[in-house]
Amino acid sequence: MRIRIYRGVGTAHLEINPEIAYRLNNVLASLYPMAIPAKFRSRPKSKSKTFKLMERPLPFAVLRLLEAGGVGRNEAGGTWEFSLSYSGKDEGKHALRETERVLESIGGVPSKYGFTFDFNPTAVLNAIRISGCIPDAASFQFYPTPSPVAEAAFEMLGADRPEDIYLEPSAGIGGLAGLLPADRTTCVEISGLRCDVLRARGFQAHKADFIEWAAAQRAGSTRWSKCLMNPPFADGRALAHVREASTLVQAGGRLVAILPASRRGKDLLEGWEGEWSGVFSNEFAGTGVKVAIYAATRL
Known part of the structure; x- marks a missing residue:
């Protein structure tokens, strides 16, 4: 709940979270059936989260x-x-x-x-x-992948084959992409400045929010054989990014993601055979986050 005071007119408004308000309205409606319209007794539609970039x-x-x-x-x-x-x-x-x-x-x-x-x-x-x-x-959500974690994730991706094409969502400045063949790697990065870095390093870089970019790509025919990623962690975005990326990997393809250690041991993708690395602690500069690497093959 929140109280908003209007000093000029001497009034105060009590604001209640919509998730609570419709429940309270149902209680009131049980006492006064004609007083509360039906639209105020229905659960509000959840709004998609937006993340402000600064x-x-x-x-x-x-x-x-x-x-x-x-x-x-x-x-x-x-x-x-x-x-x-x-x-x-x-x-x-x-x-x-x-x-x-x-x-x-x-x-x-x-x-x-x-x-x-x-x-x-x-x-x-x-x-x-x-x-x-x-x-x-x-x-x-730019936290460059430390070398020990990047190299461990790369190892779990498997041996490179001439026909492999790679996808690197949320590529940053190429901490992971730098381990991949530049001419066969597609990078997606939301920051225009970091896209400039990626292009200067020889990568094909798309400036886009990966969730939106992946949705557009599903309409096309291109599917990647391998995906290596360190997705954003805040507000549950890591799992959402992994699931979006999985839709762009071809049958028999491989996806490797660096994820919060709290996800370790869980089966994240239906129709995939997955495995987990051990836990990496205190590897990311300026954070105390613990991570684990999830590697899965599409069946």
Whole structure:
């Protein structure tokens, strides 16, 4: 229940959750049958959940550091280097650390002179400079897959065959997709900025909410032989994403998903033969989440 007070007119409204209100109306109707219309005694239709995606504005000091830095090609290593230009006076240590986090969030790896990328990050950095924002990690459910978990999931996917085509829902910046053959992998990612990263790394990336994208794909004929995924966990989305992904896997195909450990041991997909890994604890930076890997073959 919630009380909303209107101070200007001196009234207060008592609001009751619709799931409770229709039950209370049924109680009242048993006492006063003619007082409560039938439409107020019926269970309300459940509304589909929507999840607000938010961008996080960056401080001007961080944007100045990103603007001042330079991108160069390391011909010997086949990588790209972003060098930070830092005076230590105007920006401050906090701005420097925030800039480092931004570079890490788009795939940069700290190096001696700055950050190393396995792709040319120029276009992605320009997009950040222009918008002044990066996707908020919590609302976008972006928690990059740690290497030990990613490699264990990849192992459970099975040996690669030339005819295999791969699907990676909620691909992020390619923590899992990077283990797959880029020319045979379809990535789906809701963040436009991270789609730019995926494309720069050589992947076919679709900017879309995976649930909506999967519904559209079911009307087509394409079915993937293998699916590797780390779906969003919040609000029960993990199981919903797994079930949607399963509809896009061909008969005899394989699906491997990183899921909350609370799901471990459960049979999640009807008509599939599944197995579980052990539990991984404290692998995801900044969270205490425990996960387990679910691997299943479509019968």
